[in-house]
Amino acid sequence: MSYPLRQLEARLQKVVTVISTEIEQDDPKLKGQYVHRDSSGDKFLWGPTPEMHKFHNVESVAEADHIMFLCPACFAKNGGAKGTHQVMVTFAGRNVPEPAGTHDANGQPSRWQNHRRRVA
Ligand SMILES: [Zn+2]
Numbered sequence: 001m002s003y004p005l006r007q008l009e010a011r012l013q014k015v016v017t018v019i020s021t022e023i024e025q026d027d028p029k030l031k032g033q034y035v036h037r038d039s040s041g042d043k044f045l046w047g048p049t050p051e052m053h054k055f056h057n058v059e060s061v062a063e064a065d066h067i068m069f070l071c072p073a074c075f076a077k078n079g080g081a082k083g084t085h086q087v088m089v090t091f092a093g094r095n096v097p098e099p100a101g102t103h104d105a106n107g108q109p110s111r112w113q114n115h116r117r118r119v120a
Pocket residue numbers: 071072073074075085
């Protein structure tokens with residue numbers, strides 16, 4: 001069975017790297033980690049490196065670094081979006097940092113190659 005991407009709630013997104021300069025001082029378990037805050041100023045992510053990767057929706061494939069959509073197999077099994085997980089496919093050649101985007105079973109970045117037909 002196949003579904004249009006619109007029905008699978010497909011979204012084109014761009015990866016944006018955010019650099020934190022704030023280091024956790026208060027929480028003893030997270031002390032020394034880099035802190036990221038949400039738009040209301042609340043801490044929501046801690047990490048050993050200052051970079052964090054966010055995804056912004058964009059309108060065109062040219063701007064996009066990846067596409068997200070509902071898994072078509074589970075969409076069919078579940079009879080819709082409820083309980084269906086998302087699939088993410090990162091495009092090759094878009095300068096997506098290695099820790100962001102998709103990874104294979106060995107933890108290596110996996111990128112979707114664009115197989116262009118050669119025109120003779
Ligand atoms: Zn699935």
